[in-house]
Amino acid sequence: MMAKKKKAAKKKTAAKRERKKVIIPDAEEARREYNAIEKLLTRDTERMWKAMGAVVRLAGRTEVGRSLLREAGRAAGAVIAETGMFGVGRGGDAVEVTSEWLKVLAAVGCEYEIGKAGRDEVEVFVLECPAGLSAEDGREVCDAGMSADCELVRRLGGELIIGDTIATGADCCHLVVRTA
Numbered sequence: 001m002m003a004k005k006k007k008a009a010k011k012k013t014a015a016k017r018e019r020k021k022v023i024i025p026d027a028e029e030a031r032r033e034y035n036a037i038e039k040l041l042t043r044d045t046e047r048m049w050k051a052m053g054a055v056v057r058l059a060g061r062t063e064v065g066r067s068l069l070r071e072a073g074r075a076a077g078a079v080i081a082e083t084g085m086f087g088v089g090r091g092g093d094a095v096e097v098t099s100e101w102l103k104v105l106a107a108v109g110c111e112y113e114i115g116k117a118g119r120d121e122v123e124v125f126v127l128e129c130p131a132g133l134s135a136e137d138g139r140e141v142c143d144a145g146m147s148a149d150c151e152l153v154r155r156l157g158g159e160l161i162i163g164d165t166i167a168t169g170a171d172c173c174h175l176v177v178r179t180a
Contacts, residue, residue, distance in 0.1 A: 052131055053129070053130075053131035053132030053133060054132075056069060056131045056133065056137075056141060056144070056145045057131075057132075057133065057137055057141065059144075060137060060138075060140065060141030060144055060145070061141075065144075066140055066141065066143075066144040067144075069144035069145060069147065070144050070147040071147075072147075072148075073144070073145065073146070073147030073148035073149075073150075073151065074147050074148070074150075074151040076148040076151075076152075077147070077148040077149065077150065077151025077152035077153075077154075077155065078151055078152075078155060080104060080148075080152050081151075081152050081155035081156055082155070085104075086103045086104050086107045087103055088100045088101070088103050088104060088152070088156060089156075090155075090156055090157050091156050091157050091158065091179075092157065092179075093119040093120070093179055094117070094118065094119060094120050094121050094122045094158060094177050094178060094179045095117055095118075095119065095122055096157075097122075097153060097156045097157045097158035097177055097179055098114075098117070098122040098124065098158070098177040100156045101149070101152060101153050101156060101158075101160075101177065102124070104149075104152065105126070105130070108130045109130070110126060110128070110130045111126070111127040111128055112124055112125060112126045112127060113125045113127065119179075120178060120179055121176055121177070121178050121179075122176070122177045123174070123175070123176055124175045124176070124177065125172045125173065125174060125175075126166075126172060126173035126175060127172050128166070128172075129142075129165075129166045129167065129173065131145050133145065133165075133166060133167040134166060134167065135166070135167065135168065135169040137167045138167055138168070139165070139167060139168050141167060142162070142165045142166075142167035142168070143162060146160070146162055149175075150162075153177055157179060158177045158178060158179045159177070159178045159179070160175060160176070160177055161175065161176040161177075161178060162175060163175065163176065
């Protein structure tokens with residue numbers, strides 16, 4: 001009788017182990033799944049950003065909306081940095097941090113040019129707002145919308161300084177990445 005119980009217990013344990021193997025994929029399989037999801041996100045990101053522009057403009061009309069945009073933006077920047085989404089990783093100097101951040105801008109179809117570049121500071125000129133903001137939207141809406149970029153750059157090891165922007169009437173957005 002005891003032998004039968006032991007055999008049944010061993011079978012039960014073996015079955016549990018087998019289920020765990022199915023439920024918990026190995027690291028390589030998890031990476032493949034993550035890459036497939038990231039590829040889908042990247043493909044649709046530019047289209048999503050254009051739609052986000054409408055959300056940013058609408059939410060940006062009120063202080064409550066801008067506050068929500070800032071919080072959501074900080075969370076998005078944190079998620080991108082912490083998960084390594086778009087292949088980003090922490091940089092050492094301003095050139096490395098900027099290079100990592102530009103991976104995200106490129107993924108959303110953002111056109112930009114690099115100005116002066118040095119170890120401590122890199123100028124970036126964004127030629128068209130990825131969210132489609134214009135001078136009608138104003139600085140407060142732009143700053144709230146840029147919170148994701150500011151948080152991302154901070155987590156990558158730098159600080160993003162927002163100068164003149166398209167939303168303030170400039171021809172392009174003047175951004176500076178600095179490291180200490």
